[in-house]
Amino acid sequence: xxxxxxxxxxxxxxxxxxxxxxxxxxxxxxxxxxxxxxxxxxxxxxxxxxxxxxxxxxxxxxxxxxxxxxxxxxxxxxxxxxxxxxxxxxxxxxxxxxxxxxxxxxxxxxxxx
Amino acid sequence: xxxxxxxxxxxxxxxxxxxxxxxxxxxxxxxxxxxxxxxxxxxxxxxxxxxxxxxxxxxxxxxxxxxxxxxxxxxxxxxxxxxxxxxxxxxxxxxxxxxxxxxxxxxxxxx
Numbered sequence: 001x002x003x004x005x006x007x008x009x010x011x012x013x014x015x016x017x018x019x020x021x022x023x024x025x026x027x028x029x030x031x032x033x034x035x036x037x038x039x040x041x042x043x044x045x046x047x048x049x050x051x052x053x054x055x056x057x058x059x060x061x062x063x064x065x066x067x068x069x070x071x072x073x074x075x076x077x078x079x080x081x082x083x084x085x086x087x088x089x090x091x092x093x094x095x096x097x098x099x100x101x102x103x104x105x106x107x108x109x110x111x112x113x
Numbered sequence: 114x115x116x117x118x119x120x121x122x123x124x125x126x127x128x129x130x131x132x133x134x135x136x137x138x139x140x141x142x143x144x145x146x147x148x149x150x151x152x153x154x155x156x157x158x159x160x161x162x163x164x165x166x167x168x169x170x171x172x173x174x175x176x177x178x179x180x181x182x183x184x185x186x187x188x189x190x191x192x193x194x195x196x197x198x199x200x201x202x203x204x205x206x207x208x209x210x211x212x213x214x215x216x217x218x219x220x221x222x223x224x
Contacts, residue, residue, distance in 0.1 A: 098209050106156045
């Protein structure tokens with residue numbers, strides 16, 4: 001199994017509070033991604049990183065920011081959580097970008113009340 | 114408008130029989146396709162992929178077929194086993210760009 005750890009695995013928070021999800025990898029892969037999974041939508045890309053301090057937006061990036069100060073860590077921040085951000089968030093890593101398979105973490109379930 | 118569609122939200126198959134999961138796409142630029150399997154409370158795991166230069170790729174019990182003219186791919190699982198019960202996602206990318214995932218099909222393999 002790819003060494004990917006997400007934390008926290010579960011979080012309940014209130015509207016308007018900031019939330020940070022952490023993804024940690026031990027594979028030294030260059031590419032890291034944050035997806036959200038919602039019923040009827042599959043997985044949608046929020047942000048991704050192609051190296052330390054190099055990040056780019058995905059298709060559903062509004063309301064989210066990311067940071068990658070080390071190869072192994074990729075943080076997803078919701079500056080002011082809204083109920084529409086209730087979802088399951090998956091981190092993924094890849095050594096080859098979008099030309100090869102992605103390895104996913106176990107997910108972080110976020111509930112915004 | 115969804116670029117990758119999996120029109121069957123669920124599918125039930127008897128153990129030992131063939132499971133066929135379908136995926137349709139609208140973007141003719143897609144050139145790389147993958148299937149992922151997902152169990153509850155776990156992350157998706159890679160199953161099999163196919164490039165647009167092929168029309169078939171096989172890996173053990175899993176075969177993916179690609180029909181570019183119809184913009185259609187299918188995943189065949191033969192024989193189906195109870196452990197195959199999961200949600201299956203189809204994904205596609207164009208020219209090394211972001212993967213677009215379908216909404217998933219829940220497969221139930223009945224003993």
